[in-house]
Amino acid sequence: MAEKKHLGEMLVELGVISAQDLKVALEAQRQMPAPLGVTLVELGMAKEEQILPILCQQLNKIDVTFSLGKDTAPPSINSITDALQYLVERAIKEGATDLHLEPTASGVMVRIRIDGILHEIGAPPILATQYPAAVSRVKILCNLDIAEKRVPQDGRTTFKVGGVEYDTRISVLPSQYGESVAIRVLHTDVRLGLDKIGLDSKTYQTFLKILERHTGLVLVTGPTGSGKTTTLYACLDRLNDSTKKIVTVEDPIEYTLAGVIQMQVQPNIELSFGRLLRSVLRHDPNILMVGEIRDGETAEAAVRMALTGHLVFSTIHTNDAAATVTRLMDMGIEPYLVASSLSCVVAQRLVRTVCRECSGRRCMTCLGLGLKGRIGIFECLFIDEEMRKLITRRPTADELRKLAKEHGMRTLHEDGVAKVKAGITTQEELDRVIYSDDT
Numbered sequence: 001m002a003e004k005k006h007l008g009e010m011l012v013e014l015g016v017i018s019a020q021d022l023k024v025a026l027e028a029q030r031q032m033p034a035p036l037g038v039t040l041v042e043l044g045m046a047k048e049e050q051i052l053p054i055l056c057q058q059l060n061k062i063d064v065t066f067s068l069g070k071d072t073a074p075p076s077i078n079s080i081t082d083a084l085q086y087l088v089e090r091a092i093k094e095g096a097t098d099l100h101l102e103p104t105a106s107g108v109m110v111r112i113r114i115d116g117i118l119h120e121i122g123a124p125p126i127l128a129t130q131y132p133a134a135v136s137r138v139k140i141l142c143n144l145d146i147a148e149k150r151v152p153q154d155g156r157t158t159f160k161v162g163g164v165e166y167d168t169r170i171s172v173l174p175s176q177y178g179e180s181v182a183i184r185v186l187h188t189d190v191r192l193g194l195d196k197i198g199l200d201s202k203t204y205q206t207f208l209k210i211l212e213r214h215t216g217l218v219l220v221t222g223p224t225g226s227g228k229t230t231t232l233y234a235c236l237d238r239l240n241d242s243t244k245k246i247v248t249v250e251d252p253i254e255y256t257l258a259g260v261i262q263m264q265v266q267p268n269i270e271l272s273f274g275r276l277l278r279s280v281l282r283h284d285p286n287i288l289m290v291g292e293i294r295d296g297e298t299a300e301a302a303v304r305m306a307l308t309g310h311l312v313f314s315t316i317h318t319n320d321a322a323a324t325v326t327r328l329m330d331m332g333i334e335p336y337l338v339a340s341s342l343s344c345v346v347a348q349r350l351v352r353t354v355c356r357e358c359s360g361r362r363c364m365t366c367l368g369l370g371l372k373g374r375i376g377i378f379e380c381l382f383i384d385e386e387m388r389k390l391i392t393r394r395p396t397a398d399e400l401r402k403l404a405k406e407h408g409m410r411t412l413h414e415d416g417v418a419k420v421k422a423g424i425t426t427q428e429e430l431d432r433v434i435y436s437d438d439t
């Protein structure tokens with residue numbers, strides 16, 4: 001089959017096996033039908049660890065059973081506790097952000113999300129045979145109700161891997177074949193400095209001046225998973241010293257910041273963004289971060305604080321920078337208030353970066369993908385005098401966009417193209433990210 005040939009060719013390209021090995025293996029395969037990976041391992045031409053990453057890359061395209069025979073996961077795994085620990089460890093070691101356990105008609109599917117993309121991985125067989133026990137184990141770890149299987153539940157717990165404690169957020173959803181489990185790993189060590197998130201140097205310098213003003217509203221916008229939180233934390237990290245009081249209102253708190261007062265929104269006890277924000281004002285902060293502006297009440301509170309000598313950061317769900325300005329007005333904020341409070345809107349997406357190890361030629365480090373890690377592409381709309389005047393006239397997003405571009409704003413697409421030209425990412429990856437949402 002063409003796919004198998006492709007796998008073989010890739011292994012030859014990567015120097016895992018020789019062209020001669022491949023020939024022999026394909027011949028052997030004809031006499032004893034089996035997946036090429038299995039044949040190669042049986043012939044002693046390659047080790048399973050060498051083949052797995054390549055198969056992993058192909059999983060989105062072809063129907064390969066990840067397990068090469070029975071021992072994808074170590075055979076010693078014969079308890080549910082060990083199986084879970086093994087999968088979480090594997091996810092963390094591969095740099096995944098999420099681990100998904102999903103019951104299917106025939107067993108269980110395990111996937112991990114690396115740089116925003118899902119990859120299927122092999123599960124210890126005990127996971128399929130005792131799946132409900134695995135779900136119960138997860139629930140026990142998070143203090144959830146193990147008897148309740150009909151409603152979604154959320155919780156958190158920690159896993160220890162390589163001597164490091166990792167915080168995880170866990171979601172359990174009832175599905176047609178049983179309960180589906182998603183485990184998000186909070187990697188505290190991947191927090192980036194503001195100079196590392198991907199802002200081009202000119203934009204970065206202008207952005208720093210905005211932060212130095214210590215007043216005004218800075219909004220970050222983009223779809224879920226576009227790196228907004230990383231950018232906000234990078235800003236707070238940059239400003240965080242003992243001379244300023246920083247307070248955050250979040251849902252949920254993703255990372256703990258030393259020296260920062262962080263509050264968690266809890267709708268079930270009526271601790272909404274709006275209510276927490278009213279209390280924050282009396283707490284005399286200099287800098288405030290509001291996880292997300294979802295409604296007019298939150299928008300108004302954020303604007304009011306920005307107008308009374310606070311530097312306010314938040315996120316909002318829009319497609320680009322210009323649309324964010326009009327969105328605030330649609331939420332009921334008067335144009336003159338938007339004009340006088342807003343200092344900057346940052347629209348962003350995340351693109352995967354070319355693997356540094358192999359320069360995109362595909363290697364073990366990037367699991368044969370040629371891409372490893374992610375960086376932001378940005379569109380920063382700075383509110384200068386002329387922009388302010390335009391905003392008070394309640395302009396359309398197009399009018400705002402036009403003026404911003406005249407004033408030198410680099411659009412998301414332009415910033416992406418610049419990063420392709422610089423060899424930081426690829427055109428294919430940029431297209432995937434830019435055209436996968438409705439911009």
Ligand SMILES: [Zn+2]
Pocket residue numbers: 355356357358359360361362363364365366367368370371372
């Ligand atoms: Zn590589």
